[in-house]
Amino acid sequence: MRRLFTALSASVLLLAGFTACSPGEDQPPLVVVTTNILGDVVQNVVGDEVTVVTLMKPGADPHSFQISAREASRILSADLIVHNGLGLEVGLEHHLDAARRQGVPMLAVGDALEPPAPGSQAHHGHAHGPPPRDEGGAGNPDESAEAMPDPHFWTDPQQMITVVRAISEGVRKNVRDVNERAIRDHEYAYTAELVALDREMGEAFSRIPPERRKLVTNHHVFGYFADRFGFTLVGAVIPSATTLAAPSAADLHDLTSVLNDAGVETIFAESSQSDKLIRVLADEVNLDVTIIQLYTESLDVEGSPADTYLAMMRTNTERIVTGLSPPE
Numbered sequence: 001m002r003r004l005f006t007a008l009s010a011s012v013l014l015l016a017g018f019t020a021c022s023p024g025e026d027q028p029p030l031v032v033v034t035t036n037i038l039g040d041v042v043q044n045v046v047g048d049e050v051t052v053v054t055l056m057k058p059g060a061d062p063h064s065f066q067i068s069a070r071e072a073s074r075i076l077s078a079d080l081i082v083h084n085g086l087g088l089e090v091g092l093e094h095h096l097d098a099a100r101r102q103g104v105p106m107l108a109v110g111d112a113l114e115p116p117a118p119g120s121q122a123h124h125g126h127a128h129g130p131p132p133r134d135e136g137g138a139g140n141p142d143e144s145a146e147a148m149p150d151p152h153f154w155t156d157p158q159q160m161i162t163v164v165r166a167i168s169e170g171v172r173k174n175v176r177d178v179n180e181r182a183i184r185d186h187e188y189a190y191t192a193e194l195v196a197l198d199r200e201m202g203e204a205f206s207r208i209p210p211e212r213r214k215l216v217t218n219h220h221v222f223g224y225f226a227d228r229f230g231f232t233l234v235g236a237v238i239p240s241a242t243t244l245a246a247p248s249a250a251d252l253h254d255l256t257s258v259l260n261d262a263g264v265e266t267i268f269a270e271s272s273q274s275d276k277l278i279r280v281l282a283d284e285v286n287l288d289v290t291i292i293q294l295y296t297e298s299l300d301v302e303g304s305p306a307d308t309y310l311a312m313m314r315t316n317t318e319r320i321v322t323g324l325s326p327p328e
């Protein structure tokens with residue numbers, strides 16, 4: 001009797017399992033998003049209509065973050081996977097490939113963007129793998145450019161407006177039972193916020209004298225930003241390389257001369273990374289520089305100054321204006 005009961009429960013469980021695993025039907029619509037910046041933007045576009053699951057944790061590195069086995073299997077039941085594309089999510093590539101092979105609809109939002117125009121500062125993305133030792137220098141990112149696209153489009157709100165349109169379209173096309181009218185309304189409302197953000201940033205940066213609009217960071221992130229707001233990228237402490245690469249002595253030397261020539265007094269460091277490398281630079285070459293932290297590749301926890309995309313952009317704007325304004 002006991003055995004029969006066990007066998008019965010097992011088959012009931014098995015049946016229940018089958019039902020839960022069958023695609024669609026009883027499950028609410030699900031959109032899976034890779035990075036937390038896009039997660040916030042997608043949430044704004046879909047509102048309460050759809051469940052949004054964001055894979056990247058606050059403060060993580062979008063180039064290298066990993067997901068659990070459970071998350072990896074969950075993304076296979078998504079109505080739509082929204083990812084950055086342009087080679088950003090290297091750590092997730094094989095999971096995204098697996099989903100693609102299973103026929104899960106995928107939206108690489110970077111593909112919606114126009115390729116950067118010739119002369120743009122946004123076309124020298126990272127070469128992944130070890131940095132090329134013999135080409136380029138801290139001040140010469142273009143020489144080691146190769147054909148890598150720059151994936152960091154979110155530093156320019158105008159690019160994000162294009163991406164929001166693509167997300168809205170992708171959701172309306174792929175997600176079951178979605179209220180198209182509501183998605184459109186959210187798209188327009190959030191676009192209006194991005195237009196306001198773009199205008200605010202332009203006004204704020206216009207207060208920095210043009211000759212002081214020079215950016216040195218610890219990782220090439222600001223190409224699109226520089227194009228949009230009239231900045232020059234003077235160099236990156238980690239030239240044209242992955243976020244994990246360490247600068248060589250030659251890199252440090254190159255960067256030092258670039259900083260001195262340009263008269264740069266402020267280096268911007270990503271909050272999601274250790275700024276140890278920059279401190280080493282400041283100590284080793286005896287540079288008198290101020291280091292200011294920016295949120296550049298990841299949102300931070302709720303309640304922080306970068307808990308949404310809009311908050312992150314406003315916080316960075318304020319810090320860049322402070323860092324580059326002439327001394328009183």
Ligand SMILES: [Zn+2]
Pocket residue numbers: 063152219220221243297
């Ligand atoms: Zn990056």
